[in-house]
Amino acid sequence: MKFRELYRDTTYVMPFFYLNIDVKGFSRTVYKEVIKSADRIHFSEISIIEAKAKSLKIGRDQPEINKKFNEGLSVLAADEKAVIHGYRAMDDKKFNEFQPLGLSFFDAVILAQSCTVGILLTEDSKLLRLKDIGVKTINWDALLRERGIGDKLAFS
Amino acid sequence: MSGYVVKVGKKGELYTPKKLRLQIALDPGSEFIAVVKGDEVILRKRKTITNLLDEDAIATVSEKEVKKERRILEKELLER
Numbered sequence: 001m002k003f004r005e006l007y008r009d010t011t012y013v014m015p016f017f018y019l020n021i022d023v024k025g026f027s028r029t030v031y032k033e034v035i036k037s038a039d040r041i042h043f044s045e046i047s048i049i050e051a052k053a054k055s056l057k058i059g060r061d062q063p064e065i066n067k068k069f070n071e072g073l074s075v076l077a078a079d080e081k082a083v084i085h086g087y088r089a090m091d092d093k094k095f096n097e098f099q100p101l102g103l104s105f106f107d108a109v110i111l112a113q114s115c116t117v118g119i120l121l122t123e124d125s126k127l128l129r130l131k132d133i134g135v136k137t138i139n140w141d142a143l144l145r146e147r148g149i150g151d152k153l154a155f156s
Numbered sequence: 157m158s159g160y161v162v163k164v165g166k167k168g169e170l171y172t173p174k175k176l177r178l179q180i181a182l183d184p185g186s187e188f189i190a191v192v193k194g195d196e197v198i199l200r201k202r203k204t205i206t207n208l209l210d211e212d213a214i215a216t217v218s219e220k221e222v223k224k225e226r227r228i229l230e231k232e233l234l235e236r
Contacts, residue, residue: 010222010226011217011219011222014217014222015208015209015213016205016208016209018208018211018212018213018214018215019213019214019215019216019217020213020215020216020217021216021217021218021219021222022216022217022218022219023219028209028210028213029209031209032206032209032210035205035206035209036206041205049229050222050225050226050229053225053228053229054217054221054222054225058214058215062214062215064214065214065215068214071203072208075203075204075205075207075208076205078202079204079205081204081205082205104226104227104230105230105233105234106226106229106230107226123219124223
């Protein structure tokens with residue numbers, strides 16, 4: 001199964017800012033193929049802020065990351081394949097519906113924003129347990145399995 | 157600096173030598189920014205999101221750190 005459109009949680013935004021992630025089986029090469037096969041990739045503006053906060057801390061020891069972050073953001077903003085979502089009225093409506101789920105603030109905002117896309121790639125165990133909420137949540141492992149990418153490729 | 161002869165087609169297409177294509181990893185669909193400086197034209201490869209993934213990462217962020225950072229930002233925002 002191919003995901004033509006996919007909303008990404010913050011973890012999957014980090015690689016665009018020259019940051020690796022420690023998700024089991026993740027590789028930049030496979031991620032590149034996943035992106036190539038998609039029509040568009042979506043993520044929240046909140047994830048950009050979170051990535052900036054993280055890179056600021058890393059920048060204390062590795063100042064070159066500040067320039068790299070800016071470069072990554074410029075590419076993301078210019079690439080038609082990437083859609084950065086702001087917070088809109090329909091997201092807020094969904095956010096209010098998700099209040100009883102007891103999610104953290106940013107988790108609820110990102111989940112609400114992902115409803116327009118219908119599928120959220122995340123490694124958050126709480127989000128992955130959710131069912132029948134109008135958006136499907138999957139992790140990296142499930143994404144590879146659904147796309148039929150074997151372990152050999154996943155670990156290459 | 158090596159120079160290449162790039163020919164222009166009837167409709168303005170630029171035909172690049174194979175050696176140049178291999179040297180700069182030029183794939184179909186690649187985009188360039190053309191900067192004109194007098195009689196010089198500088199072509200700069202336009203990066204895409206997948207190009208970003210070709211480059212080496214500077215650091216690694218764990219899932220735990222992503223969550224921790226999220227809690228810190230939420231705290232700053234909501235308890236202000």
